[in-house]
Amino acid sequence: MFRRLLITAGFLATLAGFFSNSNEADAGDPYAMTQVWAHNYAMDRPWHGGYYYQNSGVPQALIVPPTAHMRQTLSWGVSQNLMYPIYHQYGRSAGAPASGAQGRFRATPQWPSHTDQFGVNYVRGPW
Amino acid sequence: MKRQIINQLVCTAAVAVLATSVPSASAQSLGRGEQIVNAYVVSDTVVGGSGDCSSGSYVGDLANENASFDSSFDGESFAVGDYGTGCVGRKYGQPDLFYNYFTQGNCNAVNAQMYPSPGPVSPEVGNTYFTYQPFYPEEMLYTHKNRFHNYYDNGRGMNRTRAVYWTPPVRTAMSNFYWNYLRLPR
Numbered sequence: 587m588f589r590r591l592l593i594t595a596g597f598l599a600t601l602a603g604f605f606s607n608s609n610e611a612d613a614g615d616p617y618a619m620t621q622v623w624a625h626n627y628a629m630d631r632p633w634h635g636g637y638y639y640q641n642s643g644v645p646q647a648l649i650v651p652p653t654a655h656m657r658q659t660l661s662w663g664v665s666q667n668l669m670y671p672i673y674h675q676y677g678r679s680a681g682a683p684a685s686g687a688q689g690r691f692r693a694t695p696q697w698p699s700h701t702d703q704f705g706v707n708y709v710r711g712p713w
Numbered sequence: 714m715k716r717q718i719i720n721q722l723v724c725t726a727a728v729a730v731l732a733t734s735v736p737s738a739s740a741q742s743l744g745r746g747e748q749i750v751n752a753y754v755v756s757d758t759v760v761g762g763s764g765d766c767s768s769g770s771y772v773g774d775l776a777n778e779n780a781s782f783d784s785s786f787d788g789e790s791f792a793v794g795d796y797g798t799g800c801v802g803r804k805y806g807q808p809d810l811f812y813n814y815f816t817q818g819n820c821n822a823v824n825a826q827m828y829p830s831p832g833p834v835s836p837e838v839g840n841t842y843f844t845y846q847p848f849y850p851e852e853m854l855y856t857h858k859n860r861f862h863n864y865y866d867n868g869r870g871m872n873r874t875r876a877v878y879w880t881p882p883v884r885t886a887m888s889n890f891y892w893n894y895l896r897l898p899r
Contacts, residue, residue: 628818
C-alpha cells in the first residue's frame with residue numbers, strides 16, 4: 587500500500603515537473619540585472635538595421651514577448667548564423683524621430699543574403 | 714493660546730492668498746481639449762475631460778492637487794485642506810485607459826509605435842485602442858500576473874482587477890508535442 591502511494595507520488599511529481607513553467611524569465615535573475623543591461627544597451631543602439639521593410643518603406647518592428655532574450659540571424663556560409671541579444675523593448679515615451687526620411691534605409695537586395703536585409707527587427711513588448 | 718490662534722490666523726491668511734494666486738499660472742499646464750487616445754500623449758494621468766466632468770477637473774488631476782485649483786471651488790478659499798507651495802498634496806491616480814508604446818533609445822533613425830492602426834499611418838489618421846485593459850494583446854505574450862486599477866468617483870473609489878495569464882499545461886504540452894515532434898517539417 588505504502589509502496590503504491592510512493593510510486594503514485596513520484597509519478598505525480600514527475601508530471602508536475604514536466605508541466606510546470608519552471609523556465610520562467612525571472613528565474614536566476616531576481617534583481618533583473620539583464621533588464622538593466624538590455625536597457626543600457628538599447629539606449630545607444632538603434633532597434634532597426636540599415637534596411638527597410640518592403641511593404642512599409644521603413645524598418646518593421648516585430649513584437650516578441652518581453653521574456654524573449656535572443657534573436658538569430660541567418661546568412662550564407664559557415665559561421666554566419668549568429669545569435670544576438672534582443673536589447674530593445676517598447677516603452678512609454680514617444681521617440682523623437684517618429685518617421686524616418688525617405689531613402690534613409692536600403693532596400694532588400696534582389697538576392698538577399700542575410701535575414702537582417704528584410705528589415706524586420708524584433709522589439710520586446712512592454713512588461 | 715491667544716498667540717497660537719493669531720499665528721494660525723496668519724498662516725491661514727497666507728495660505729489662502731497663495732491658493733488664490735496660484736491657479737492663474739498653472740491652470741493651462743495640461744492641455745484641456747487633449748484626447749486620451751493620442752499617439753503622443755506621454756503621461757500616467759488622464760488629460761482632458763471625459764464627458765460628465767466638464768473640464769476634467771478631477772481631484773487627482775495634476776493641475777488640481779489643491780482644492781482651490783478645482784473649478785467648482787472658485788470664489789472660496791479653503792485653508793484646511795490646502796497646501797502651500799513646496800508641499801506635495803494628496804494625489805489620486807487617474808491612469809490612462811490606453812496608451813501607446815514606442816521604441817526607446819537615442820540612436821534610432823526611426824521609431825516604431827506598438828499599435829499602428831491599421832497599418833503604419835500618420836498619427837493624425839487613426840489609432841487602435843482597447844477599452845478593457847486585461848485584454849490588451851501585449852499581456853497575452855507571456856505567462857505572468859498583472860493587476861489593473863481603475864479609479865472612479867473622482868478618485869474616491871478604486872476597483873482592482875487581477876489577471877493571470879497562463880497556458881493550460883496539458884493542452885500546451887500536447888500542442889508542443891505535436892508542433893515539435895509529430896508535425897512534418899515542411
